[in-house]
Amino acid sequence: MNTTKMPEETIGRPEKVLYTAKAHTIGGREGGSSRTSDGRLDVKLSAPGAPDTGTNPEQLFAAGWSACFLSAIKLAAGKKKIKLPSDAAIDAEVDLGTMDGGYLLQARLNVSLPGVDHDVAQELVDAAHQTCPYSKATRGNIDVEINLL
Numbered sequence: 001m002n003t004t005k006m007p008e009e010t011i012g013r014p015e016k017v018l019y020t021a022k023a024h025t026i027g028g029r030e031g032g033s034s035r036t037s038d039g040r041l042d043v044k045l046s047a048p049g050a051p052d053t054g055t056n057p058e059q060l061f062a063a064g065w066s067a068c069f070l071s072a073i074k075l076a077a078g079k080k081k082i083k084l085p086s087d088a089a090i091d092a093e094v095d096l097g098t099m100d101g102g103y104l105l106q107a108r109l110n111v112s113l114p115g116v117d118h119d120v121a122q123e124l125v126d127a128a129h130q131t132c133p134y135s136k137a138t139r140g141n142i143d144v145e146i147n148l149l
Contacts, residue, residue: 088112
């Protein structure tokens with residue numbers, strides 16, 4: 001197996017690994033499937049917009065990032081002793097596009113924190129964007145908009 005690593009100064013390495021997700025995928029997005037090692041996720045895959053049953057990597061990315069980002073908001077709120085509404089939500093949109101003959105992603109996170117003062121909500125969103133691992137991984141790599149609704 002060949003492994004390619006970027007220089008450490010561009011990646012950063014964890015002091016401690018908290019969790020490792022493991023998934024086995026066959027067939028790719030066109031009729032393939034993916035299953036995690038613990039069996040909690042077992043999905044059929046299909047191309048975006050295809051009439052086939054199944055999800056696609058962009059939907060999985062949107063679900064993962066929005067869940068992680070909302071948890072990062074909750075963490076920031078907890079540190080500031082701010083109570084979040086039970087209906088706090090994030091609608092993530094991940095676009096698959098083309099450029100220069102290749103593919104790329106762009107994303108929007110639409111954050112709803114009903115009843116939270118706008119300035120306070122913005123502070124929480126800004127803090128979450130600094131701590132969320134998905135935000136860190138995408139920073140400078142894809143176009144990202146974070147909208148506070």
